[in-house]
Amino acid sequence: RSNKRLVPNIVEPKIRTIEETVPMADRTMEEILQEPTKGYGEAIVILEILAENFEIKTNLLQLVQTNKFHGFERDNPHTHISNFKRMATTLKYRDVPNDAIKLMLFLYSIEGAARIWYEKKPPNSILTWDDLVNKFVNQFFPPSKTTHLKNEISRFTQRFEDTSGEAWEHFKEMLRACPHHGFSELNQIDTFYNGLNEQDQDSLNAAAGGNLLSKTTREALKIIEKNHKFVIQEANRMFLG
Known part of the structure; x- marks a missing residue:
């Protein structure tokens, strides 16, 4: 050849x-x-x-x-x-x-x-x-951009006008923007939860039957996703009257 x-x-x-x-x-x-x-x-x-x-x-x-x-x-x-x-x-x-x-x-x-x-x-x-x-x-x-985005993720805070569902979408967008962020599911859930306002933290805790962080990562993700869908459904219902 x-x-x-x-x-x-x-x-x-x-x-x-x-x-x-x-x-x-x-x-x-x-x-x-x-x-x-x-x-x-x-x-x-x-x-x-x-x-x-x-x-x-x-x-x-x-x-x-x-x-x-x-x-x-x-x-x-x-x-x-x-x-x-x-x-x-x-x-x-x-x-x-x-x-x-x-x-x-x-x-x-x-x-x-x-x-x-x-x-x-x-x-x-x-x-x-x-x-x-x-x-x-x-x-x-470049590595500097990865470092910057990882810092942004670790400092995640729910925006004042965001519902918990919108905050979850925003957080996931941040993760997608940095494919090599290196955050485990545990770190992701902990960062997201601690970035929420007190009212939305209480809402997730209630859905978890006491404390979201007492659940496994798989259980916690299901609760967050279920809460996200519920918030969207409620928003649509109110919008449509």
Whole structure:
């Protein structure tokens, strides 16, 4: 088997070998400056695809392109990677590793600051899917951001205008925003409970038959979720009259 490597064409879902591109030494400086990210200069390296007649379907490309990551402050790279993987796994082809498919498709899923980040990566510097994920996440979700969000979670306090149900939704959103928060279920329940106002703490304690924290984590979560549903139902009933 050949050890040749392939690089994806950014414009079209077509695979080309490095040998098919014009050698860097034979290109003028003007050509190199005009096309700094094409062919030889790609950061992502894809190993040779052995399957015949392999192609990426247009509808999958369109799906990926409608769910782009821009690199805005509110964008979560963990969420993007998770959604992207779900889309990429819909394409299965014999003798084609799914990681290779993900590497081919990934460039279609980013733009703006995220695309600029990629364009600055050195040629042939991303060799595997895991390598790409690590570099991407570290750029747009650095350890300092994780630390900040973990501190926000640990300081959770129910907002004045929130019902206990709304407070629970807000707390869960905080957890989702920081996938690697490291809080156990026990710590999550304890933090949420102690962040509630006294009235809503009493309500949960009553639902628990005395003290929420005397329950197991599984029992406590069921009580909190049941209380959440009840609060929503009551709010809807009052709204509809």
